[in-house]
Amino acid sequence: MTTSPAVLVLEDGTRYVGRRYGAEGRTVGEAVFATGMSGYQETLTDPSYAGQIVVMTAPHIGNTGMNDDDPESRRIWVEGFVVRDPARRVSNHRATRSLDDDLEGQGIVGISGIDTRALTRRIRESGAMRAGIFSGADASLTDDEQLAIVRSSAEMTGRNLSAEVSVDHATVMPAEGPSIGRLAVLDLGVKESTLRQLAQRGFEVHVLPQSVTLDELRAIEPVAVFYSNGPGDPAASAAHVELLQGVLRDGLPFFGICFGNQLLGRALGFGTYKLPYGHRGINQPVLDKATGRIEITAHNHGFAVDAPLDGVVESPAGFGRVEVSHIGLNDQVVEGLRALDIPAFSVQYHPEAAAGPHDSTYLFDRFRDLVVARTSTQKASN
Numbered sequence: 001m002t003t004s005p006a007v008l009v010l011e012d013g014t015r016y017v018g019r020r021y022g023a024e025g026r027t028v029g030e031a032v033f034a035t036g037m038s039g040y041q042e043t044l045t046d047p048s049y050a051g052q053i054v055v056m057t058a059p060h061i062g063n064t065g066m067n068d069d070d071p072e073s074r075r076i077w078v079e080g081f082v083v084r085d086p087a088r089r090v091s092n093h094r095a096t097r098s099l100d101d102d103l104e105g106q107g108i109v110g111i112s113g114i115d116t117r118a119l120t121r122r123i124r125e126s127g128a129m130r131a132g133i134f135s136g137a138d139a140s141l142t143d144d145e146q147l148a149i150v151r152s153s154a155e156m157t158g159r160n161l162s163a164e165v166s167v168d169h170a171t172v173m174p175a176e177g178p179s180i181g182r183l184a185v186l187d188l189g190v191k192e193s194t195l196r197q198l199a200q201r202g203f204e205v206h207v208l209p210q211s212v213t214l215d216e217l218r219a220i221e222p223v224a225v226f227y228s229n230g231p232g233d234p235a236a237s238a239a240h241v242e243l244l245q246g247v248l249r250d251g252l253p254f255f256g257i258c259f260g261n262q263l264l265g266r267a268l269g270f271g272t273y274k275l276p277y278g279h280r281g282i283n284q285p286v287l288d289k290a291t292g293r294i295e296i297t298a299h300n301h302g303f304a305v306d307a308p309l310d311g312v313v314e315s316p317a318g319f320g321r322v323e324v325s326h327i328g329l330n331d332q333v334v335e336g337l338r339a340l341d342i343p344a345f346s347v348q349y350h351p352e353a354a355a356g357p358h359d360s361t362y363l364f365d366r367f368r369d370l371v372v373a374r375t376s377t378q379k380a381s382n
Contacts, residue, residue, distance in 0.1 A: 006111040006135035008053075008082060008119070009146045012126060016119060021086055022103030022110035024136035028153035029053040029079030031131035032302065033120045035281030038064075039355025040099070044078055044108075045071040047165035047189030048258060048300045050231040051156060053080035053131050054280075057120050062087035065095025066102045070354065072191040076102065077165065077231075080133045081110035082119070109133050127276040128302060130155065156302060157274055161232035162240070165189040166210035173198075173205040180372060181223030182206055186240065188259050189230030193354040197361065198226065201368040214246040224253040224371045227260030229350065234262035234272045234303055241266045248319055248342055253374055255367040256346035258301055264337055264346040265305030269316025275333070278302035279349075282356060285329040286336075286349055294329065295360050298353035305334040305348070312340065319344075343370055 006020040010031060033055040034043055040061055043054060061083040081103060090098050103110055111133050123129070132150040134141060141149075166187045176199050183203035185195070188210055198205050206220050217225070225247045227240070234241075237259075244267040247254060256264045262272050279299035286297045307313070309332065312323045320341025326348070328335045336347040345367075351360035 004135060005139050006133060007139055007146070008111050008114060009132050009134065009150050010122065011130040011147075011150050013147055014122060015143065016111070016114040018111045018113035020110070020135035021083060021112035022081060022100055023107045025109050026132060026134045026138040026149070027053065027080040027109040028130065028132040028150055030128050030156045030302075031055060031123060032128050032278055032280055033057050033123055034300075035283060036355065039282060039353075041066055041070045042072050042353070042355045044076045044081065045073050046191060046229075046300060047073050047077050048229045048231050050077045050161050050165050050189065051079060051159065052231070053082060053133065054078045055082040055116055055119055055123070057116060059084040059116065060087065061085075062099035063090070064092035065090035066097050066099055067094045068096060069094065072193060072354065076106045076108050078108060080131075081108055082114065082116060082133070083110070083112050084114065084116045086112045109135065111135070123277050128156070128278055157233055158236055159232050160236040162188045162210040162230055162237060165230060167207055168209055170209065171207045173207070175202050175204045176200050177202055179204050180368065181375065182220050183224050183226055184208055184217050184220060184222035185226045185228060186210060186212065186243070188228045188240070190228035191352060191354075194228060194257065194352040197352050197364045201364050203368075210240065212243070214243055217243070217247070218250070222252065223375055224255070224367070227254070227256040227263055227346075229258030229260065229300070232259070233274070234259065234266055237263060245317065248344060251342065253367070253371050254344040254346075255363075257352070258348060258350060261337060261346035261348045262301075262303055262305055264344060265307060265334070267317065268319050268322055268337070268339065271306040272303050273306050274303055275301070279328065279330075279333070282353060284349065287327045287329055289323075289325055289327065296357045297349040297351075297360055298355070298357065299349050301348055305337065307334050307337065309334065315339070343374055
């Protein structure tokens, strides 16, 4: 493990000096923190973290190494990685290599040995902000030069990152067991665990590029449509909103997770807004209003839907009655939507979270039941 110097610079000028961890060089992105004590491999390979420098609040990271079974996608997506005390040796029977091996091998610039608790407090107090990590020759740049690089980087607000993380051609995952039909999955940064959950419910999962048109989607004759998680600002995804409105008008059942929840909100006519520092971690309490049950959930979102928390309202876009189905108990953020006159619902959190918790996997069953009921009704009427 290297002892060469590195520095993390926030756009407000705050500096944290530590050691290089992972690849050498420079990187810039939005600094955010994740509160999970486990599941760092899933975090690193979650496409929703594209464009972000992730700070792990748990002090010891890397103990279980890396393996080929747990990645959520084809590569590491974070722009940078920040830990306090990286593991000096790997101690897990499933590990095939160390975390720093993967970070260096995939060119992910990181930093260790800094006070991540102080950095987390800074982000909580001031909000998520642009940041840069500098090591090697870039660590020798002047403070002003490093700060100028950070401040000239792109902000997350207004960014559309879907094309960067989506597949470029359609793929198919066979259903496990008897098939209930084809499911069109719009890949906005979908995770492998999501696809597995859907296939396990009997869907033949067709993963489609984010650029797919409504006619191309209709051509596969899906029984339902799913919008995945993903990075970026939902306000910058007008084409995906328009596509979803076409799906809703066709009467196809719809389920969305994370980014998919935000896009359903916009398709229904609600707005979205940027949270001060977002929700990221595996320990977030959410209230299911229908059951009164409180679920401990995994989150990764920096934007949220702006919709009334109480009562039933009319969709501003003309899709009938809508209600907020789930609420985040930490800050009263919309964590789910349910349309009452069309077969559509979504959640902001991650019921598929492979690293846990698994309180909310029933939502995939709810989606399957919705599709089966609609298919049965259509057959009965024909």
